[in-house]
């Protein structure tokens with residue numbers, strides 16, 4: 344705990360521990376969607392598209408922010424937030440540089456877990472599957488759709504390495520785009536995660552929850568409700 348925080352607590356007539364403040368927080372407020380699992384489809388991808396669409400329609404803040412977990416061949420895990428780029432009936436898409444730590448992980452161990460969490464709707468989706476680069480033209484279109492600043496940022500220096508002379512490197516990157524507006528770095532990659540497990544989680548009122556998990560079984564899916 345930080346020294347300043349402890350000093351502030353000492354000045355309080357009744358110090359409240361962080362543990363008790365955390366314990367008293369409300370889980371969910373407001374109206375939550377109803378998840379009718381009886382009406383759920385036989386495969387998860389159309390339901391995934393339906394939930395993402397509903398999150399956008401409900402003005403959830405950053406409905407496209409998702410966590411991507413990867414690990415090295417030796418099982419060293421890491422996790423980070425990325426933007427969801429698309430969902431189709433086969434795969435979930437994100438885009439990044441293949442040359443950074445997550446790209447190294449994927450090259451060593453082409454498996455990933457994704458997590459979407461929409462607090463306003465009390466919804467979570469957990470996805471596990473195989474991850475692979477999509478067709479080159481999808482990566483190129485994704486990169487060219489980025490803002491000039493974020494394109495320059497992506498090529499200015501090696502992602503996740505210690506920062507050196509950022510402004511100068513961004514100027515060099517900008518100059519490159521002035522000469523070559525359609526330049527796309529080879530390592531910009533639209534990745535697709537092909538799920539073999541997708542779990543839909545819906546909070547109901549304060550504490551209850553409904554969980555429906557789909558698992559791939561050859562070219563079919565099985566689905567089952569899970570204990571909370």
Ligand SMILES: Cc1cc2nc3c(=O)[nH]c(=O)nc-3n(C[C@H](O)[C@H](O)[C@H](O)COP(=O)(O)O)c2cc1C
Nearest residue numbers: 408423424425426438439440443444445446502503
């Ligand atoms: C809301 C949000 C969205 C992000 N979107 C992306 C993205 O789409 N692609 C990306 O490469 N990094 C994105 N990042 C940055 C990553 O979290 C991460 O810092 C970066 O990709 C380096 O990850 P790595 O060192 O594990 O390879 C985003 C971060 C946040 C907080």
